[in-house]
Amino acid sequence: MKTFRFIIPVILLILSASSAYAQDSRAERKARRIERREARRIERMVLDSLRMSQMEGDSVNIGYGYVKKKNLTTSVSKVSVRQRDINGYTSIGEYLRGRVPGLMVTKVGGSYKYSIRGVNSINSSTDPLFVVDGAVVMDIDYLNPSDIQSVEVLKDSSTSIYGTRGACGVIIITTRRTLD
Template sequence: MKTYFFSILLFVILAGFSTNAQTRIIEGQVTTLDNLPVANFEVHAKKSGAGISTDSLGRFSIVTKEKDVLLFKGKVFRNERVRINEKIIDSVFVHVNFIPTPENKKRAVGYGYVDENELINSISHMGPENEDFCNYSDIFELIRGRLPGVEVRGGGQNAEVVIRGTSSLNLSSCALYVVDGVVVRSISHISPCHVASIDVIKDAGSSIYGSRGANGVVLIETKRGGE
């Protein structure tokens, strides 16, 4: 009988050691746009059930189990997930993609995700609150000189929007154009009167478009697209 109870006790102790051995503490950082740290961002470990929010520098520390999955969730960001495996050595760096709408910019600051001044420097925005878009003869005249770090080179139908500080992976320096969520080759056909807003994203913030966004991205929302 003593041998039986000793065996049971030994099994419980070894099981405890085994469970602890499978538990890992993962540290990391969450950033967005031009490597801005994201504060108050939710991080959850699916298997361990642990949850944490990032600090003011976007850093976090969370308890995970073997082959756990970390879920990263924010109200104005695209969700991300990272699987914990043998390739990850106790640290995870996650870049989350910001959804750049005027309303989301207000929410990002309101929720305390990013500092307002840092957000302004990462995303250039122009909306009808700035001025009457109908005062301009074409879309390039509207953009020229009115968005920080943005140039319009050439003229007429062949004009191009070039974002300073971006690195080209191809022969063209032209930014990627996205109109109402659709990638287009040219924006010359768009009338300024039909424009609801223009946002320009560069550097890491354009990574959601892959290599096509290497020269930065010009996001145009038309009044028709917003209906």
């Protein structure tokens, strides 16, 4: 009887320890799986942000190529349009208002009027030149704001590549379709 009293608790102890070990090992495996999944997710986020910074990075479109911002000697403003920021805007004019120094956006009737560094001429047009994906256009009100990737506003000598058409400034727009 004494042996029986001793063996039963030992067997119960062994069984409970083995099931606890099995539960611990299952919990540990699950924890490792979660850690690996989270590590992969964080790694993807870091790689995506690095790709984005390399893609748009500190380079600015100045009409005839891209220049690193630190090597830039002219007055250029770049606005990178993020999808979460553009929600709620019906026009790119609404979005740009107040985001670019020296760019005045006013609503005249149903369209927007853009002026870079004030009124430059009494007799001729004071509208800047609009370049969308490398093509000169007359107006940008037709663009869907969620299709726009970035907007560069050229203000001084960097507009010389466009000749007299760029005398009142140039607004260069890159759409998401161009990058795809």
